[in-house]
């Protein structure tokens with residue numbers, strides 16, 4: 001490809017709207033162009049990378065026997081009503097009517113459609129298991145599109161679905177898919193982590209996420225740099241350190257006029273926030289529950305719900321709390337709350353001499369001790385981790401880091417097949433629901449993620465497997481232009497994807513654009529060519545240089561590509 005004719009515009013200027021490195025570099029390298037919030041076009045240079053990522057995904061999916069198909073982007077609402085997601089999805093799901101007044105949605109994911117398709121295509125166990133996948137645009141009306149294509153509204157996703165006869169078969173496919181994902185991310189040179197995840201709006205029984213760590217991520221994870229433990233913040237296990245040492249002091253009332261928040265309290269009494277306790281009321285299908293965590297901790301409502309084995313759980317209103325306790329918000333405490341269910345976080349049980357509300361206006365208690373001054377009905381790990389918590393595996397201090405999700409896999413079980421009535425006949429001729437799994441990769445987000453981990457001050461550094469071009473031929477003087485053209489043709493003939501920078505611009509601009517675009521090898525015809533008849537090759541990632549005779553150039557570039565990362 002000749003650069004002078006290629007639809008790419010590079011820019012030195014940093015864009016003010018770009019919040020993260022990948023967004024900045026994608027705009028500067030002319031990979032994408034924005035049309036509206038979270039809606040982008042991919043220019044040829046960006047599209048080449050997307051196509052290469054898709055190619056890797058296709059190879060890895062075929063390797064595990066998955067079959068590619070293409071589902072409709074626009075889906076009848078009827079299916080979503082049957083699965084219950086017409087109600088449970090919020091405004092991310094774009095709904096509209098056709099000219100006849102029928103409801104439709106823009107596909108944000110395709111469980112419903114694929115379940116209907118398989119229900120109609122397969123009726124016997126003989127065709128099972130089956131894995132299908134597609135690479136397609138999805139639309140989710142995200143409230144805050146950000147980071148360019150990292151969180152877009154329209155984005156490209158690879159979504160795969162598996163249909164099995166038994167849970168064992170489904171689990172085996174889940175594991176195969178996990179291995180395929182590892183290969184995809186490794187081939188894209190991503191330093192990723194695999195973490196357990198919640199099943200969220202997708203539903204299902206268990207799930208894993210593939211993530212990368214990056215400061216621009218919106219998710220938060222806990223990582224132990226010593227043993228490698230890593231977990232999403234909401235799933236991280238909080239272990240309690242040893243019991244606090246020291247004597248239990250007698251409880252005393254203290255006057256705290258107008259002091260309601262933990263911050264105000266710790267300031268007023270000159271104590272650390274971790275020496276205070278928060279008492280919070282929740283309404284659940286098991287009744288009203290009082291929950292106790294340390295002042296510096298936050299309740300993880302999902303952990304609490306699981307511990308209580310409750311179906312529903314929500315914060316009680318201030319009015320209800322007031323009515324129940326007869327005390328003002330800000331002065332509530334566990335002492336004397338015995339008639340309520342009192343759920344206490346493990347960390348609280350290890351502490352001593354806490355400050356709590358006294359269930360009287362403008363009064364707090366000091367030296368409140370678990371088991372002496374209040375008795376929990378239930379104890380457990382019901383909080384989010386905080387900085388400095390110990391690793392649940394090795395006890396070392398953990399760190400809290402930011403992350404981006406690249407992909408997620410779900411064991412769905414019979415959720416969708418039962419709600420949509422998708423069945424097959426098993427060996428005994430009995431009608432059974434398909435056991436399903438679904439597996440997504442954000443293809444367009446992956447492109448940005450690769451840049452987040454592969455760049456330097458000069459621009460992108462593409463891994464060879466997904467680089468838009470493998471080599472760029474640069475003549476640094478008009479005297480080498482013809483030889484550059486010959487070299488370009490030679491490389492092309494040898495099957496190497498090559499860009500020829502034939503523009504009438506300075507050598508400096510050619511070099512800086514080649515760096516910005518991240519092309520793995522520069523093939524340079526300059527002074528050395530004129531003096532020694534040698535072509536220079538410079539690698540983008542390591543900046544290594546070497547000289548090669550013109551006859552050996554294709555061979556050498558091929559070897560270098562083979563050995564490159």
Ligand code: ATP
Nearest residue numbers: 149150151152155157405406407408440441442445
């Ligand atoms: P997130 O938590 O980041 O919103 P999600 O859990 O809603 O993602 P899934 O439904 O699991 O996403 O979709 C599969 C993959 O699609 C994700 O792992 C992610 O890589 C990608 N993806 C999801 N939402 C977006 C988006 N708004 N823009 C770009 N990629 C996305």
Ligand code: MG
Nearest residue numbers: 209405407408
């Ligand atoms: Mg997800």
